[in-house]
């Protein structure tokens with residue numbers, strides 16, 4: 001799919017490190033996969049040595065495990081608990097600091113911006129998730145300044161997936177396992193039959209500039225076929241799917257279905273799903289002062305529709321029960337997001353399934369509404 | 380930090396404070412250091428910031444024809460509103476806004492106008508009432524139904540007396556619980572709906588108050604033949620940003636901060652019937 005129209009090159013097994021170095025030299029802070037407490041997370045990396053080689057993961061509802069993998073591949077695992085929203089829409093942001101002046105106050109200048117960042121190892125579903133958040137934070141009349149600053153210069157090195165994780169369902173969401181656009185560079189790892197190379201798709205002029213600094217050759221027809229086979233394999237091996245067609249209607253018709261209670265009986269309202277979801281964007285605001293009371297700050301922090309305070313108004317929380325909060329999350333992702341932003345709020349990354357301590361599986365929940373195994377509205 | 384940051388409040392100075400009731404007060408504000416005049420449409424709200432304490436969405440309750448004064452009426456229910464209530468003349472408050480949709484006062488010229496308010500809900504309706512009265516010739520009948528908990532909770536007494544004295548405006552005030560010196564109506568505001576005069580084929584209703592009150596008032600209006608599309612109501616939800624980013628204010632597909640707070644009833648009809656949406 002689509003290879004021939006784009007400039008494609010082939011680089012050797014040392015290329016990931018060489019690309020990281022080239023990005024560093026070009027002034028980017030590189031953020032990429034590293035291993036921490038037994039899972040793949042995203043953090044600063046300075047050399048190819050930091051990349052977790054030779055790992056694969058087992059993911060099931062409520063279960064994640066990172067295992068060593070003999071083939072020495074760089075990208076044998078799929079997405080972990082982190083997503084790039086940590087860097088684009090960070091968990092905690094100081095929105096302003098203010099100082100009392102007489103009876104009034106004045107806002108203080110914000111500190112310098114961070115250097116431009118390169119995200120190394122962005123999966124196709126994650127590119128889709130970034131595009132979802134672009135629409136939220138940049139698509140309206142007034143962009144979010146924090147998101148815009150973090151997003152504007154970001155250099156994206158994508159990795160096309162060669163293996164579906166145990167909870168992935170990107171193929172049915174139309175977001176993977178191969179990304180057609182939205183990256184500066186995209187790597188497909190070829191590590192079959194003793195071969196270890198990468199096919200690199202060039203997605204932008206600056207992507208070309210970076211790759212010019214890495215030893216490469218032009219891709220042949222065979223290379224392209226091999227790369228296509230890699231993602232075809234991931235697609236064929238994807239165990240989960242979600243049929244999005246007609247789902248918004250089915251969910252909204254079932255707002256009063258007893259199914260919500262059934263799921264709520266398992267849900268701990270722990271908010272894990274919203275924290276790991278790469279598209280979830282809700283935040284709260286905290287205003288504080290120091291002990292003198294003369295310096296105030298406003299912080300924005302990730303928040304979750306699973307908390308009780310989320311919906312407090314005078315007279316009590318609007319969503320008091322877990323059932324109503326689970327309903328808010330599922331219907332927002334799969335139904336009302338379409339009305340708000342013209343697309344699904346889910347990209348099929350599977351994180352909410354893996355990291356749910358109760359093992360609640362959104363594909364199963366959605367199916368219950370689609371197939372009508374969830375009884376329709378009570379009257 | 381640029382002044383374009385949608386989360387950065389602008390300092391306004393308190394020119395005047397008025398106690399309306401035991402728990403409700405009105406602040407009159409103007410931009411600190413003589414900033415530009417503040418334009419808004421009736422029904423819109425601001426985020427008001429008490430230094431270091433926090434922010435709350437509060438409707439603008441002043442006269443939309445007076446851009447030199449920003450007026451807010453607030454009921455103390457928690458930390459931020461209490462902080463606001465402690466402000467004195469000369470103190471400074473942060474303001475972000477105006478935000479949200481407006482009452483359809485211009486679109487409905489020529490028709491009868493029914494205002495239904497419960498409690499603090501009179502504050503967000505006040506600019507619309509003032510606008511309609513300032514352009515009285517453009518409208519048909521004008522009716523205000525207002526319900527408060529007790530006579531002591533009645534807001535804007537001066538306005539109400541003045542409005543009642545208008546020969547071409549009907550004002551009904553009712554209280555849930557009367558004291559001995561109250562000789563007006565007693566009971567819920569929705570009970571007044573069957574009594575009021577209006578042309579059901581050419582009228583608009585604007586409602587603000589507790590959600591249950593609005594639900595019942597709408598039912599009464601619909602019973603009298605008003606089309607659902609001519610009923611408008613202002614919704615309250617938790618708000619942390621007012622610019623569509625924090626997600627707190629959602630009701631179904633709607634962000635109350637930008638798609639509301641004023642909605643046409645038919646946009647919300649189904650959601651209002653479902654608990655805990």
Ligand SMILES: Cc1cc2nc3c(=O)[nH]c(=O)nc-3n(C[C@H](O)[C@H](O)[C@H](O)COP(=O)(O)OP(=O)(O)OC[C@H]3O[C@@H](n4cnc5c(N)ncnc54)[C@H](O)[C@@H]3O)c2cc1C
Pocket residue numbers: 309312313314315316317424433434435436437438439440452453454455456457458459460461499502503614615616617618640
């Ligand atoms: C568009 C809009 C317009 C509004 N206009 C006006 C107006 O014109 N005038 C006006 O007075 N109000 C108005 N409000 C309501 C006003 O915004 C709230 O009353 C205000 O935000 C309360 O802030 P607070 O910090 O003082 O109270 P908070 O401390 O936030 O408390 C608010 C309420 O939430 C409940 N609550 C909060 N936290 C908890 C908890 N942990 N446990 C249990 N209960 C809790 C409390 O019962 C309390 O009554 C408007 C709201 C909206 C959305």
Ligand code: SF4
Pocket residue numbers: 273276277278279280333345346347348349350351352353362
């Ligand atoms: S809802 Fe679940 S599967 Fe969908 S994008 Fe969010 S975390 Fe991934």
Ligand code: SF4
Pocket residue numbers: 266267268269270271272273274306352355356357358359360
């Ligand atoms: S669905 Fe799972 S992860 Fe989400 S709040 Fe409920 S228990 Fe936590």
Ligand code: FES
Pocket residue numbers: 617618619620621622623624625626627628629634635636637
């Ligand atoms: S108040 Fe933040 S999205 Fe509406």
